Amino acid sequence: MSDDSNDDGENIGASPARISTPELRLEAWRALTWTVVVGLVVLSVYLAQSLLVIFGALVFASMVDGGARLLGRALNIGRSWRIAIVLFTSVAFLAWLSFFAGTQISREAAEFPRIVQEQTTALFEWLRAQGFQIDVQNVQGMASQAISGFGTVTRALGGILGGFTTLLLIVIIGIYLVIEPRLYERGVAWMLPKPRRHEFYETISRMAFTMRRLMFGRLVGMVFEGVFTYVMLLGYGIVTGDPIPMAALLAILTGLLAFVPNIGAVVSGVLMVLVGFSGGAQMGFYTIFVYFAVQNIDGYIVIPMIARKTVDLAPALVLSMQLIMGILFGILGLFLADPMLAMLKVALEQRAKAKDAEDAAQAENPEATPA
Template sequence: MTDPDKSSGADGGLPAGHMSSSPTMISNSQLRYEAKRAFVWTAVVGLVVLAVYISQSLLVIFGAMVFASMIDGGARLLGRALKIRRMWRVGIVLLLTLAFFYWLATYAGSQISREAAQFPQIIEAQVSQAISWLEGQGFAIDQGDIQNLAGNLMSGVGTVTRAIGGIFGGFTTLLLIGIIGIYFAMEPDLYERGVAWMLPNHKRSDFYITASKMGAAMRRLMAGRLVGMVFEGLFTWALLSFYGVPMAALLGILTGLLAFIPNLGALISGVLMVLVGFSGGTDMGLYTIFVYFLVQTFDGYVIIPLIAKKTVDLAPALVLAAQLIMGILFGVLGLFLADPMMAMIKVFLERRSEQNDQQLDQEAIATHGT
């Protein structure tokens, strides 16, 4: 009788002599190991190149997830008072959002459009006055250099702005974010199960826990951001209107919208506010400086600490660095999404740290037990 170990290969079906006939078979174990390593590294590099190539699309998907978290947070908040199906609560949140923008366009649109038309002229006039004042103080400022600098800045802004939407364009990008975000918000469990299905069985429970923590952190972060935006916008508009500062409504809206961007947003809105304020005189300019510091101080020492207790607490320098990098790479959209992305990365790393601690505890228990 023929010995089966000699007549068949490792796969149990092919003769041993056929093992070396395949061009993909490497008989040397060391060469097989090195080939596997080369394949893994090639796959990793390929995935990195692919991620860079489709980075704009990935950013749109992440933006849709951020938008969905805001809708989901509103639906959960309504669920505390209205015991109706989730789909109906999501619909109510969307209708309220559309109603707000309709009111903004209908009742405030005409006034804001008039103010927006005058806004560049006021800013340009104030910059010219500032240059004249600096020249009066002895600073040598070349108007040609200022114009070239402004041209370079506008060119850079244009280049960055074109990166917002990639091949889609800015408006289409926002539309895609809204549509995909609505789908995510309607049935979040469906997409969560889809991602978990692609993972190994032993990794799925950890994925669900991590996804739950990331979702909760994103909802709280966006809720806190919206509260800060509403507070800064309303208080800025009220205080500026009280003193009769021009374009109070426009400045209030800009301050509220820019509050979505931590650090940089407050700085930009403050500069615009002060420039408009000094167009009405020194007293008005000083008042706008007072309003800016009052609103930012109250927001920084009262609103943000209250919100930060239930949200992801990120280091300001880390957020600013992420904003600069994301802004250069992806334009305004990257600037808006830098903070949520850093928050998700932090939650993921914290979860990994918890898993490592649990594994070390289990190993220590097993060691002492044996």
């Protein structure tokens, strides 16, 4: 009787929702964990647009921070002044590009679609003459359908804010991040358990270092490809007296598209060759030579020198990430695919390093409780 009364007393004091069986409690915790994981995945899908803009701001902040650090080697001034110089220089360059070179480039840009369309039609006609069954209308329809289906999320974002507003948000958030980076690092670390905060600071420091080097290498490649392309295209006109049309526009496009590895080089090369053949076979073959010269020098000299100091990414992995991000988020995702992949690799490497350190410490002291 006394045992029954004690059990009744315990049951009376216990919560009705309490699961007394340990096996059932374990299964309930597993179900709750999976529910939370699925909920976080669904939430990240809905917040993907905003998260991508925030990541773009991180990339922009790393570029500004890298420029400020480079200035710090030459100028013994405060960090805020160095950041202001980097931002002012960037704005000044964009203003020069818009006002001084804008007239010529805008005039060339107006003729650019027409030349590309004419040369594409001529290419299809030549292929049909060689026996290939190609319908120009079907190709144009597939191209327009692919463009219309490329980047659904980006179109949704553009419909609300617009591309310019998205870029403005990236710049504004990036400026706030680069001014007080430690503030936001501490805010994220505060949400983590104390044993994991040291690992977080080490990982975020490694990520920032890799991002700065990656963006510096990307900017060097962009400047090299743009300037070298312009010099080569301009030199043809000086030597032959028959200038290549739209040399400045092609050089700017080549430099900008160099920010996107693999895909950017192919797109810029196709556009350059199409414009080149509009001036004849000799000019067209010269643009092919320029394209291969630029890509080989950049691929075998410039990129390897930079890659030794940054994260090394497999080309197939980069291309796969670009395709996935491009389909999901359009041009913005395509531009940010490479930096995001680099950050994921650094995070996984740091986590594996920390896990190896924990295993080594546990092996040396088996009685110690792991953190």
